[in-house]
Every structure is written in C-alpha cells, then in structure tokens.
Amino acid sequence: MTNKLDSTGLNTLKDFMRWGASRFNEAKLSFGHGMLTALDEAVYLTLRAVHLPIDTPEIYWDAALTETEKAKILDYFTQRIEGKKPAAYITQEGWFAGLPFYVDERTLIPRSPIAELVEAQFTPWVDPYTVETVLDLCTGSGCIGIACAYAFPEASVDLVDISKDALDVANINIDRHNLSDRVTTIQSDLFSNLAGKKYDLIVSNPPYVDQEDMAILDDEFKHEPELGLYSGSDGLDATREILKQALNHLNPDGVLIVEVGNSQYALAEAYPEIPFYWLEFEKGGDGVFLLTAQQLKEYATHII
Numbered sequence: 001m002t003n004k005l006d007s008t009g010l011n012t013l014k015d016f017m018r019w020g021a022s023r024f025n026e027a028k029l030s031f032g033h034g035m036l037t038a039l040d041e042a043v044y045l046t047l048r049a050v051h052l053p054i055d056t057p058e059i060y061w062d063a064a065l066t067e068t069e070k071a072k073i074l075d076y077f078t079q080r081i082e083g084k085k086p087a088a089y090i091t092q093e094g095w096f097a098g099l100p101f102y103v104d105e106r107t108l109i110p111r112s113p114i115a116e117l118v119e120a121q122f123t124p125w126v127d128p129y130t131v132e133t134v135l136d137l138c139t140g141s142g143c144i145g146i147a148c149a150y151a152f153p154e155a156s157v158d159l160v161d162i163s164k165d166a167l168d169v170a171n172i173n174i175d176r177h178n179l180s181d182r183v184t185t186i187q188s189d190l191f192s193n194l195a196g197k198k199y200d201l202i203v204s205n206p207p208y209v210d211q212e213d214m215a216i217l218d219d220e221f222k223h224e225p226e227l228g229l230y231s232g233s234d235g236l237d238a239t240r241e242i243l244k245q246a247l248n249h250l251n252p253d254g255v256l257i258v259e260v261g262n263s264q265y266a267l268a269e270a271y272p273e274i275p276f277y278w279l280e281f282e283k284g285g286d287g288v289f290l291l292t293a294q295q296l297k298e299y300a301t302h303i304i
Helices: 013-026 038-049 067-082 087-091 114-119 143-151 164-176 219-223 237-249 261-270 293-298
Strands: 094-096 099-101 133-137 156-161 183-187 199-204 250-259 288-292
Touching: 013 038, 013 067, 038 067, 038 087, 067 087, 094 143, 099 143, 099 164, 114 143, 114 250, 133 143, 143 156, 143 164, 143 183, 143 199, 156 164, 164 183, 199 237, 237 250, 237 261, 237 293, 250 293, 288 293
Parallel strands: 133 156, 133 199, 156 183, 199 250
Antiparallel strands: 094 099, 250 288
C-alpha cells in the first residue's frame, strides 16, 4: 500500500503513538474490534510493527526508531486509515481470555464477552471438575474452544464451523497452543455432522446480525466474513436451529450458552415462554443467554 502519511519530525515510539492516535481520530475510524480508543490502537500498532510486546514498559517509548521501523509503522497506519482494516487483521493477532490467537479475514476477530465466563470456568453454572466434553459451535478462529481447553484441562473440545476457511485458521491456533491431543475441528452446518455426539457444555457465538444492522455496518466490519455475521432478517436464523437441536447433543446435566448480541430482544419476543437467563458481565457486554438441558427438555414444545 502506498504511503501518503507525512511523518516528518517523528523519531520515537511515543511520537508515533501520539501522532497515530491523532490521525485515527481525524479519519473517524471505528473501534469495535477489541480496542476502545484511537490511542489504544496507535500504541498497539506501533509496538507490534517493531516486534515489541504490547506490555512493553513506557520507559522504552522514548527510544529512537530506525528508518526501516518508521516505514513499517507508517505501513500499518496507512492500512488502518486508508483501508479501514481492523488492527487485528493488520497484525494477524487477536486476543481472547488473555490468550493470543492467529486471525485473518477468513474469520471474525475475537471480542466476545464469553471470555469472562471462560476465565471463571463458567461457574457457578457448571462444576469445572465434571466437564469432560465441550463443543464450540460456529468456532471461527477457535478462540472460545481453545480457551475452554485451558479452563478445563481434562476435557476434550470440538471446534465446529461450516466454513473450511475458518477451520483452517482454527487448526493454526490449535497447533500454536499445542492442543491437538484434546482439541479437534469438525466441518459441519451447526449439528448436522455431529450425530451421536453429546457434550457437558455447548458454547456458541453464532452469526446474529440482522438485516437492518448489516446495512449500516462500519467499514471495518465489512472486512469480516459475512458468513460469520449475517443470520437472516431478525438475526436469529442460526440461533433458532441451535435451540431446536441442542438438547440432542447435551448430557443430562449439560448447559447451553449462546451469544446473540443485539438480537436478544428479537429472541425474547420470538420465544416468550422460554426463561432465557441473560448473563451479566463485569467487563462489559451483553446478549448472552444460558439454558440447561433440563430447561430445553421442559420447553421443547415451545421451540419450533
């Protein structure tokens, strides 16, 4: 990408961080992929461009940069501003539950509040010592399922997605986290290729963006695969199918957890008889419900 940004007079990491934040604000970029502000992204991209960890102490921020390093930072900033490319795709790095993941435009960028549940081992809703099988449905990069493998070190985890491209990314992450002995990818349209499989915990961040929201997505979100976002006029196409089939794949004491984001209101309206338990998050986020296998059985006649 051709560099059109003029960085004359910038010499240190700190110079580029401040200047980058100003340019990002000037360009009115959207920050919806894990970082909250222009300064957060400018700091992150500056450090990663020169191969420094994101927790590099500020004492190093006054270090002078080589011309090669300056050019790399400018390249990252140009991709971010001119291409509206999310930072995670520029660095091919996303974070979830404190763990690093490889990401590219074949999968969504990790940002689910479910991370908070994983870090707490889904307590008090499950007993961590009894979880032996976990399904990450609509896995994308594999971040939820792989994080679950850390949370439940004795459990086997299936990562399921309809997209072979997404599963290729998930396999990269399985290898990077050395979890091939316990984590497996399966290509499947939801539960279609999971006959006979049952799980103690099913976690899903399926497509849930409705038609109205798809029409007004910021440019950054248009870099993500539509297959991982759009789910019909009300955003519930995938979730309806999950509700219909989940009971067949849960153990008697199993739990289903699904993120539906802004479509939670449409879901509650579509199934007024079902007592969805909407989880709360200390770190922010909403639109994630929990149902037990027993509840799915009890309200099965209302799931059509």
